[in-house]
Amino acid sequence: MTDPAIALIDKPAIRAEGIRKRYGELEVLKGVDLIVAAGQFTAIMGKSGSGKSTLLGIIAGLEQPDAGHVLVMGQKLAGMSDRDMADVRRRSIGIVFQGFSLIPSLTALDNVLLPTFFAAQMTAVEYRRRAMDLLNQVGLGARLNYRPSALSGGEQQRVAIARALINSPSVLLADEPTGNLDQATGAAVLDVLIDLGRTHGTSLLMVTHDSDVAARADHVVEMKDGRISHAHA
Amino acid sequence: MDILRYALSELGFRRGRSLVTVTSVALAVLAAMILTALADSYARAIRVPIETxxxxxxxxxxxxxxxxxxxxxxxxxxxxxxxxxxxxxxxxxxxxxxxxxxxxxxxxxxxxxxxxxxxxxxxxxxxxxxxxxxxxxxxxxxxxxxxxxxxxxxxxxxxxxxxxxxxxxxxxxxxxxxxxxxxxxxxxxxxxxxxxxxxxxxxxxxxxxxxxxxxxxxxxxxxxxxxxxxxxxxxxxxxxxxxxxxxSELSMREALSGVLFLSQSMGLIVAASIGLFAAAFVWRATASSVAERRREMAVLQAIGWTWRQIRRQVLIENVALAIAGTAAGLILAFVIAAVLGHISVTIDLPWDLSSTPHFIPQAAIDRTQTITAPVSISWPMATLTAAGGILISVLAALAVLALPQPRPWALLRSE
Incomplete structure (x- = not known):
């Protein structure tokens, strides 16, 4: 028996059905159904080991479910080639991680441009202009040419947010994005993430254990022992 | 252009490792070229008594x-x-x-x-x-x-x-x-x-x-x-x-075949050994670089790069190092060959080729001939060595990248 969907939505950004995942003897996900509404902020809460990060990885196409399937903007991820999956991630999904995930050898600007290296929706000049705009929007317009080592943790996360949005994805996935930041910095980063997500009309699905963060979400899904135990608006 | 800039940034960022890799490739190329040039020079020298x-x-x-x-x-x-x-x-x-x-x-x-x-x-x-x-x-x-x-x-x-x-x-x-x-x-x-x-x-x-x-x-x-x-x-x-x-040149070769064989085969053996050492070093450097950058590669996958594109990026970096190392080795080899200029080889002529009566005391001295031959590096040799240097580096990198594709989420997840 699977958990109930959190809402009935005509055109969901994400639809996950019957997701199961096992690592050896441990069954981490026990048949999860999840629907994320387009353009809304959904938070997944739960204790450590509840399966919330695993679910996010499967939705991102970075982990394979043992059973069930995921649709992102109507595209079924199961059975896709590495190339097609990479294409979906580049065009439709932006990801922000808990740990700082910038490439240390590249400047803030080049880090933001990384997902565009193999994209062709715009010219190189247009991508560069957009990357500079995004870095301006996250408050780093004066630090375009700084390497990550010269940026604070909060600044690095802002660069990661700009990078996640560079290709105007439909879906923004965030895995404890403020987990490594102090409270004040985390709150500021969260403001940027939520505001930019809304400004760009992006669906935001965030894994968090912080109830203050969840309080700002349009929908909250609580997970326990590999199942969705509670969902509410 | 973007991926080239990324590769150069990466090599500059890890300049210590880049420098050591470039140096090892350069030394292998240098050794191969100088040893081969010396062996060629020796081979030319033994033709001199006949040609003159x-x-x-x-x-x-x-x-x-x-x-x-x-x-x-x-x-x-x-x-x-x-x-x-x-x-x-x-x-x-x-x-x-x-x-x-x-x-x-x-x-x-x-x-x-x-x-x-x-x-x-x-x-x-x-x-x-x-x-x-x-x-x-x-x-x-x-x-x-x-x-x-x-x-x-x-x-x-x-x-x-x-x-x-x-x-x-x-x-x-x-x-x-x-x-x-x-x-x-x-x-x-x-x-x-x-x-x-x-x-x-x-x-x-x-x-x-x-x-x-x-x-x-x-x-x-x-x-x-x-x-x-x-x-x-x-x-x-x-x-x-x-x-x-x-x-003739053939009989001279036969008469001096032991020394000639030694100079040529030892040169090849030493050059091959250094080449293998350089290949092992590039392999090791690439392996540790890839291990250090596993999370970086997982991030690239997460933001829309295919594994093939990531492998190509690492290969470009290795090719850049190999080209730099090979170029440095070539330049050094040409400089050293120019500095050496000539080698002097004292050849013990077979007695029947000597002009001095073999029964007089100084015959033993007169039967030796000191010949100078230019130490020069031929372009075909340079091209072959350069291709070998780059090929060895690329193969070493490919050997590392042939490893199975990592599971990116295991490296990126928060819990």
Whole structure:
């Protein structure tokens, strides 16, 4: 028996059905159904080991479910080639991680441009202009040419947010994005993430254990022992 | 362009590792090129004794030791080569030119001198024109002789003096510096061929052994089409039979094969060892770089790069390092080759190629010849080594990247 969907939505950004995942003897996900509404902020809460990060990885196409399937903007991820999956991630999904995930050898600007290296929706000049705009929007317009080592943790996360949005994805996935930041910095980063997500009309699905963060979400899904135990608006 | 900028940023960011990798590739390329250049130079050096006489093949026939070692005698390896055999050699396919000579030792109780009577060709008297240091050249019609500069100094002989050869006396027309040429046709006294033939014809110790005629020779220098060298040497050897001594680049190679093999094979072995060492080093450097950057690669996958694109990025970085290392190695090799300039090789000539009577004490010294050969790097060698350097680096990187694709989420997840 699977958990109930959190809402009935005509055109969901994400639809996950019957997701199961096992690592050896441990069954981490026990048949999860999840629907994320387009353009809304959904938070997944739960204790450590509840399966919330695993679910996010499967939705991102970075982990394979043992059973069930995921649709992102109507595209079924199961059975896709590495190339097609990479294409979906580049065009439709932006990801922000808990740990700082910038490439240390590249400047803030080049880090933001990384997902565009193999994209062709715009010219190189247009991508560069957009990357500079995004870095301006996250408050780093004066630090375009700084390497990550010269940026604070909060600044690095802002660069990661700009990078996640560079290709105007439909879906923004965030895995404890403020987990490594102090409270004040985390709150500021969260403001940027939520505001930019809304400004760009992006669906935001965030894994968090912080109830203050969840309080700002349009929908909250609580997970326990590999199942969705509670969902509410 | 973006991926190239990324690669260069990455290499600059990890400059310590980049520098060590570039250095190891450069050293491998440098060692391979210098060792090969030295081996080539040595191989060229052993051709010099033959090439400097203006001939590709020197034909002699082993004879007997004269009953008495006095007056004019034929050296042991210079028996009569009948005129008929000479004509057959001249008619062989691949033979371009032929120069006949008569080689004599004039043994007196207090001194000895070597005498070479030779035709006018480039391998003969005409070849000595450029080595004239005093006086004037001679030709086939002359009754005068040329003498070697060392011999002239040692015996205080000047141009205009006379010199006794056998029972005859000849005016000295000029002095030549024959030391710059090979020793095979080096002699103390040079005469026109007809003069030496006439001297040999009446020399008692020659007549005791050979029915030497006025048109015969005991030394033949042959210029051949190099592509047919092996064929011509084989045919001359057959014509002369067991006692024939056919000296060429091939016989020199055979005589010095041990040293040549050692220089070439050791060079190759050392170069190959260093190449393998460099490959192992590049492999190790790439492996540890990839291990360090596993999370970085997972991030790239998460933001829309395929595994193939990531592998290509790492390969580009390795190719850039390999190109830099190879270029540095090539430049260093050319610089070192230019600084070395020449190598000096002392070759112990086979005794039958020596111009000095082998029974006198200084023969052992005179039978060695010090030859300088340029150390140069050929473009085909440089191209081959450069391709090898880059190939080894790319293969080492591919070996690392052939490992299974990592599971990115395991490296990126928060819990």
């Amino acid at each position: 006489v203006g001939a590709d093949v020197v034909v002699q026939l082993q004879g007997d030791i004269p009953p008495k070692l006095e007056g004019l005698v034929f050296p042991h390896p210079n028996a009569l080569i009948p005129a008929g055999i000479v004509r057959q050699i001249h008619a062989l396919p691949g033979v371009i030119a032929l120069t006949r000579a008569v080689y004599l030792w004039d043994l007196e109780p207090a001194r000895y001198e070597s005498v070479l009577g030779i035709e006018d060709s480039d391998a003969g008297l005409a070849g000595l024109d450029g080595r004239l240091v005093d006086g004037k050249a001679i030709n086939s019609k002359s009754r005068a002789v040329l003498i070697d500069s060392d011999f002239a100094t040692k015996n205080h002989i000047n141009v205009g003096d006379t010199i006794k050869v056998g029972h005859e006396t000849f005016p000295v027309a000029g002095i030549v510096d024959a030391a710059r040429s090979g020793k095979i046709v080096r002699a103390d006294v040079y005469t026109p061929l007809a003069v030496a033939q006439a001297l040999a014809t009446v020399a008692p110790e020659v007549r005791a052994l050979y029915p030497f005629g006025s048109d015969d020779a005991n030394l033949v220098l042959v210029k051949v089409n190099r592509e047919q060298l092996q064929d011509v040497v084989g045919k001359i050897t057959t014509l002369l039979g067991k006692k024939g001594v056919v000296s």
